[in-house]
Amino acid sequence: EVQLxxxxxxxxxxxxxxxxxxxxxxxxxxxxxxSWVRQAPGKGLExxxxxxGNDDTTYYADSVKGRFTISRDNSQNTLxxxxxxxxxxxxAVYFCAKMRGLNLAAINYxxxxxxxxVSS
Amino acid sequence: xxQMTQSPSSLSASVGDRVTITCRASQAVSxxxxxxxxxxxxxxxxxIYAASTLQSGVPSRFSGSRSGTDFxxxxxxxQPEDVATYYCQKYNSAxxxxxxxxxxxxx
Numbered sequence: 001e002v003q004l005x006x007x008x009x010x011x012x013x014x015x016x017x018x019x020x021x022x023x024x025x026x027x028x029x030x031x032x033x034x035s036w037v038r039q040a041p042g043k044g045l046e047x048x049x050x051x052x053g054n055d056d057t058t059y060y061a062d063s064v065k066g067r068f069t070i071s072r073d074n075s076q077n078t079l080x081x082x083x084x085x086x087x088x089x090x091x092a093v094y095f096c097a098k099m100r101g102l103n104l105a106a107i108n109y110x111x112x113x114x115x116x117x118v119s120s
Numbered sequence: 121x122x123q124m125t126q127s128p129s130s131l132s133a134s135v136g137d138r139v140t141i142t143c144r145a146s147q148a149v150s151x152x153x154x155x156x157x158x159x160x161x162x163x164x165x166x167x168i169y170a171a172s173t174l175q176s177g178v179p180s181r182f183s184g185s186r187s188g189t190d191f192x193x194x195x196x197x198x199q200p201e202d203v204a205t206y207y208c209q210k211y212n213s214a215x216x217x218x219x220x221x222x223x224x225x226x227x
Contacts, residue, residue, distance in 0.1 A: 035216070037164075037218075044205075044207065044218060044219075044220055044221040045156070045158070045164065045207050045209075045218045045221070046218065047215060047216040047217065047218060050214065050216065059214035059215070059216075060214070060215075061215050062121070062215065095163065095164075099211075100169065104211050104212075104213065104214065104216060105169075105211055106154035106166055106169035106170075106209070106211055107154070107156075107164075107166060107209075108166045108169075108175065110163040110164055110165075111163070112163060113163065
């Protein structure tokens with residue numbers, strides 16, 4: 001059974017940093033692209049970032065480029081999202097997501113999400 | 121960047137009705153289009169990928185189609201458990217943009 005368990009969310013002041021983690025199990029982590037998707041309270045889904053499963057190519061939404069860094073530790077089956085220079089508009093539930101293939105693909109599994117609140 | 125425009129933003133239909141949701145891409149995305157269902161308080165669920173391929177376990181009343189840059193999600197006979205918000209997403213290249221969502225309720 002595929003499981004994605006996020007952690008690391010919380011309350012942070014504007015300009016601060018957080019690192020989200022996602023521990024994956026139930027599938028061969030190295031052979032799938034992974035992604036982060038966020039959802040602000042009462043709003044729709046927003047894709048944030050992705051990393052491929054073969055050469056660790058990374059992709060970012062314009063809204064987070066230069067501030068967020070996605071990475072993966074295949075030895076620990078763990079996906080990360082380092083978030084710097086956080087803004088109020090980054091407040092959202094952040095979902096860790098598994099894609100259907102090695103490269104960019106549809107998302108077939110989602111974690112339960114971790115809430116990030118950026119506020120003073 | 122390619123924009124994904126979903127319509128309508130909300131709809132109300134009766135049980136048994138045929139429901140159609142449209143997603144229009146501002147440029148070609150080939151068949152790299154997925155549909156997701158998000159029930160209130162739940163995580164999204166993949167319904168369809170590659171524009172028209174039904175994800176395993178998804179009821180056959182859901183179907184997807186493509187005509188050029190227009191994509192359609194159809195629920196052939198709306199059921200009470202289909203109350204949810206539906207999103208399209210393109211994944212041919214980054215950014216993997218979602219549509220704005222369509223909220224479906226029962227009349």
